[in-house]
């Protein structure tokens with residue numbers, strides 16, 4: 003058993019990829035981030051350093067490349083964190099698996115079926131979901147999602163590694179939205195419907211959950227942090243898989259169509275400053 007992945011490859015250098023890359027580096031792994039967009043690739047190191055400023059020493063073991071075909075063959079663990087698109091995920095996982103045939107392959111998908119993505123990889127026994135949360139710096143949970151063919155040894159490795167990453171693992175059988183997105187997205191969608199219907203404004207809806215139900219963050223603020231586009235993609239997938247109760251509200255589609263994606267674009271249900279704080 004590998005007690006600790008010496009080298010980790012993260013595919014996708016966006017919100018989650020940068021957070022996960024920092025966590026891996028801080029835990030002692032050398033890390034390669036693969037980001038296809040040249041401008042985004044150039045920002046990866048700065049983003050990771052900003053998020054993990056207290057552990058800057060560890061971040062010297064981080065490099066960024068742009069081509070998934072060049073996944074380092076010696077890598078022990080590949081974590082895919084590209085957009086929530088099953089075709090794209092299957093494509094990059096297959097390419098990374100060919101380049102690093104001995105690696106454990108993982109996806110950070112929030113909702114897509116692990117068993118379905120497993121069809122794209124050469125060894126489904128070494129493939130699973132490792133669902134990290136946003137922001138990775140502060141989120142204590144890792145949702146380990148097992149596909150039909152994930153081997154028990156792979157789950158065991160993931161449990162051990164989660165503890166090394168100082169995160170608490172839960173193990174969930176592959177089903178649409180797993181445990182977290184299925185519940186969390188439903189609450190977020192209902193909160194958006196309440197804004198749409200004029201029940202209350204976003205601040206007050208969020209305060210209802212934070213003060214009334216002791217949630218650490220309200221569902222609309224969380225939607226802004228996650229990204230409205232990311233939540234829309236998950237809602238579309240879950241409504242196809244689980245039915246109309248996950249149908250995205252009109253307001254969510256409109257905001258995504260207008261490019262109001264939440265914190266990353268400066269405007270969603272809240273306005274955000276350039277430093278990423280709600281204004």
Ligand SMILES: NC(=O)c1ccc[n+]([C@@H]2O[C@H](COP(=O)([O-])OP(=O)(O)OC[C@H]3O[C@@H](n4cnc5c(N)ncnc54)[C@H](O)[C@@H]3O)[C@@H](O)[C@H]2O)c1
Nearest residue numbers: 014016017018036037038039083084085086111112136228
């Ligand atoms: N945002 C969240 O709060 C959150 C939380 C948990 C899980 N997730 C999941 O994590 C995944 C990534 O979400 P995100 O919010 O980081 O998205 P994001 O849009 O911020 O980042 C995705 C990155 O992948 C890059 N990319 C696209 N195609 C690529 C390719 N072929 N090779 C390499 N890079 C490529 C994009 O250029 C982009 O920078 C999604 O599956 C999402 O559902 C997101």
